[in-house]
Amino acid sequence: MAVGVEEVVKELRSTYTSGKTKTLEWRASQLKAIIRIATHHENEIVEALRSDLKKPELESFVHEICAVLSACKLALKELHRWMKPQKVKTSMTTFPASGEIVPEPLGVVLVISTWNYPFLLSLEPVIGAIAAGNVVVLKPSEVAPATSSVLSKLLGEYMDTTAVKVIEGAVPETTALLEQKWDKIFYTGSGKVGRIILAAAAKHLTPVVLELGGKCPVVVDANINLKVAARRIISGKWGCNSGQTCVSPDYVITTKEYASKLVDVLSAELENFYGKDPLQSKDLSSIINAHHFDRVTKLLDDEKVSGKIVFGGQQDKTNLKIAPTIILDVPDDSLIMNEEIFGPLLPIVTVNKIKESFDVINAKGKPLAAYLFTNDQKLKAEFIGSVSAGGITINDVALHFAEAGLPFGGVGESGMGAYHGKFSFDTFSHKKAVLQRGFGGDVAARYPPYAPWKLQF
Numbered sequence: 368m369a370v371g372v373e374e375v376v377k378e379l380r381s382t383y384t385s386g387k388t389k390t391l392e393w394r395a396s397q398l399k400a401i402i403r404i405a406t407h408h409e410n411e412i413v414e415a416l417r418s419d420l421k422k423p424e425l426e427s428f429v430h431e432i433c434a435v436l437s438a439c440k441l442a443l444k445e446l447h448r449w450m451k452p453q454k455v456k457t458s459m460t461t462f463p464a465s466g467e468i469v470p471e472p473l474g475v476v477l478v479i480s481t482w483n484y485p486f487l488l489s490l491e492p493v494i495g496a497i498a499a500g501n502v503v504v505l506k507p508s509e510v511a512p513a514t515s516s517v518l519s520k521l522l523g524e525y526m527d528t529t530a531v532k533v534i535e536g537a538v539p540e541t542t543a544l545l546e547q548k549w550d551k552i553f554y555t556g557s558g559k560v561g562r563i564i565l566a567a568a569a570k571h572l573t574p575v576v577l578e579l580g581g582k583c584p585v586v587v588d589a590n591i592n593l594k595v596a597a598r599r600i601i602s603g604k605w606g607c608n609s610g611q612t613c614v615s616p617d618y619v620i621t622t623k624e625y626a627s628k629l630v631d632v633l634s635a636e637l638e639n640f641y642g643k644d645p646l647q648s649k650d651l652s653s654i655i656n657a658h659h660f661d662r663v664t665k666l667l668d669d670e671k672v673s674g675k676i677v678f679g680g681q682q683d684k685t686n687l688k689i690a691p692t693i694i695l696d697v698p699d700d701s702l703i704m705n706e707e708i709f710g711p712l713l714p715i716v717t718v719n720k721i722k723e724s725f726d727v728i729n730a731k732g733k734p735l736a737a738y739l740f741t742n743d744q745k746l747k748a749e750f751i752g753s754v755s756a757g758g759i760t761i762n763d764v765a766l767h768f769a770e771a772g773l774p775f776g777g778v779g780e781s782g783m784g785a786y787h788g789k790f791s792f793d794t795f796s797h798k799k800a801v802l803q804r805g806f807g808g809d810v811a812a813r814y815p816p817y818a819p820w821k822l823q824f
């Protein structure tokens with residue numbers, strides 16, 4: 368395997384050196400190929416996602432296929448603008464001169480992807496890499512094998528395989544890939560593996576983007592439209608892959624007074640959406656595999672948590688399903704409050720005053736996303752000013768992810784670097800500083816022999 372990888376990188380580097388991937392035409396042709404993949408093979412992709420995650424068709428279509436299409440279409444439309452050098456004002460120090468920032472591709476890049484949105488989170492970074500004129504290896508996640516295989520097959524059929532390659536595999540294959548010299552590594556996954564990536568990249572001084580996870584909090588203030596808030600929380604938690612989403616609400620913080628009202632409305636809406644027996648609902652994804660099923664249910668077995676379930680709790684290991692579950696008043700030292708849940712459990716933490724929620728959040732690692740439901744303008748401003756997170760959505764959850772004008776990425780424990788829209792192009796480009804001068808305006812003072820009068824300049 369290791370030898371194969373070396374050859375792949377060699378071939379890609381030679382393609383890159385040929386210069387063909389730098390042209391607008393090549394980049395556009397590859398983006399169009401991805402559009403054809405997503406449109407002509409919709410059923411195959413939906414089936415693969417169903418096989419990996421029992422993902423409902425609507426979620427597959429909206430969260431994966433449409434999201435890939437819109438990222439691709441935006442890149443196609445804007446590419447000529449993104450590629451243009453950007454003029455900058457020059458100063459007296461260099462006068463007369465002109466300055467510009469020229470975006471150039473980085474070269475040979477590696478994208479290592481994860482399993483929860485295995486189509487989108489594989490292709491969106493690839494779209495950025497291609498738009499910026501790079502050659503790329505995609506390593507999809509072995510944990511979603513059907514989607515990994517569809518990606519390998521379709522990219523092989525539709526794309527320029529001298530410049531875009533898919534290497535399937537697990538730890539040994541990824542380890543072999545990480546031994547190579549890359550010009551950028553874009554990794555999505557856990558912080559544990561993120562550290563392995565960063566260490567491997569350091570050997571070659573390779574820049575990295577780490578798209579990691581964390582515990583995304585939702586603060587719920589009183590005096591809001593609680594029904595709308597509850598529906599939005601449910602949609603971002605259980606309606607996104609049964610909570611197996613990096614920006615899903617991980618836990619809720621509300622006041623002691625308001626908690627029971629919130630639980631009542633969340634419970635009623637959950638029953639509306641998924642029925643009295645949610646384990647039978649076709650609108651709820653399953654847990655990806657038995658390992659993750661055991662990991663999530665272990666959080667419920669913790670004695671600090673088990674007596675506090677106020678909704679749900681049902682499990683079906685054969686079908687890898689866990690019902691939407693709400694746990695009220697979990698202690699801060701419970702397992703569930705100290706690990707990313709990445710599943711359909713929602714603990715609710717209570718505080719005396721809503722502002723105390725800021726301390727609860729800031730005492731943990733910086734989350735990938737943080738949410739606040741309130742009508743209080745002052746509280747909104749204070750939340751934005753004092754909660755550090757990769758991104759924030761106010762009065763909804765997860766939707767900042769879908770806004771191409773906003774950079775998507777983490778901070779601190781939740782990662783480094785960002786992408787989406789133009790930020791994807793920038794992430795895979797080097798911004799080359801170019802200063803151009805003529806031969807006029809040569810100032811004698813800069814040259815030796817230095818003399819005191821020259822300092823007066």
Ligand code: NAD
Pocket residue numbers: 479480481482483484488506507508509510536537538541542555556557558559560561563577578579580581612613614707709735777782
């Ligand atoms: P993971 O880190 O186990 O796997 C991700 C990738 O790393 C896979 O391709 C896998 O093959 C590879 N990998 C696994 N072990 C490796 C090792 N020892 N050496 C080298 N490569 C290895 O992560 P996961 O369980 O797939 O993902 C869950 C995490 O990802 C959660 O924390 C979640 O929040 C985060 N996530 C983040 C985003 C984001 O956009 N920020 C999106 C989805 C998931």
